Amino acid sequence: MIQTVIFDMDGVIVDTEPVHHYAYNQHFKQLNIIVSPEMYASFTGNSTKNIYERLKEAYNLEDDVPTLVEIKRNLFNDAFDNKEDLYLLDGVEDLIKDLYSNGMQLVLASSSANVTIERIFNRFNLHQYFTHKVSGEDFPKSKPHPAIFLKAAELAQTPVENCIVIEDSTNGIQAAKSAEIYCIGYDSFHSKMQDYSKADRVISHFNELDFNTIKNIK
Template identity: 40%
Template sequence: MMIHAVIFDMDGVLVDSEPIYQRQELDLFRELGIEMSEAEHNQFVGMGTKTMCEILIKRYHLNWTVPELVEKSERMYLEYFHREPTITPITGAETLIQTVYQLRLKIALASSSSRENIRIVLERLGFGDYFPIRVSGEEVPQSKPAPDIFRLAANRLQVEPAHCLVIEDSRNGVLAAKAAGMRCIGYAAPNARSQGLEPADIVVTHLTDIHLNTLISQF
């Protein structure tokens, strides 16, 4: 089955934003009076902000509406993001994107982040022109691990899901890609929290280990 399109996750694949998210979410939990173990926190990695807020409100009986908590969480994230003096892409990310173009494959970005967060991150990375097709978590009814975001990306690419390859760094993202009927490469960054990426077709520890020109004919 030949690959005709590659769909990238953003956070943790193009940019190492996990430390920012981790600090922001832990500070948010403290403000809300929530004590959470690392294992409990890990379940939210790759999940959309709206879904995370829905779970928090229900589980901890918070006196917040979902829109209010989403707005607070996203505002905090942008504040933390703008404090970072430098934002650099993950090693090998731009080369991998350029390889997609050289192979004349279609390309898209599918991130649980909001449209505005996606725009800001891509702008700071200088990657805006690489991804004319973008899908945000705001655009689908269910966030990862549901397949909605990847199915919408395939629809916009006009490529059947079976011909799409997803690059993901979270378990929720990998499960979403597989549920959408796509091939998936799990990126287990050496400094990232353990995510359980075993459902992926292949797991790599460096983006430079992904050799697309070989893989697209093997899948």
């Protein structure tokens, strides 16, 4: 029986991708580099630190990675605070409340930085529903490495066979499967150039899930 649901955040709980896209592109202009849509799509599910490690190597950037990360994070924070039309994805709040009210443990495992997770959880009052929040910035390797999901299961004190992951990215789905955790792929209209073939189940709206459906996944 499933005891713990591990949620990704960006693209699953809230669509902050337009804000990230704006911040990254502002920074790319400052750095005078051109990043292809294909390369940008491959970043999905990676931590900001890992993304800038790749960019520094690919474009021989002068600034060190912490400096690059800080500049991008400041651009994101300014855009996030000024963006009024930022909402939870359709149906996810109802699912979170349904799972929580029925005693399901909820854990967040996001590649976003801790400060970004806190910003979003504060804005949408989500702290009350989740027992743990795990950030990708605390791991040397990003998704598709399974470390973040293994840590989430460990913190939940739940065997991986009693967990599920809800993910929207190729890298996240691969990370869940490498952790040997059942994975539901969320393929929404926000998703771009992601591969859901390795997911155990694919949904296009959160109304396809509820407590009873998830509890009995085998």
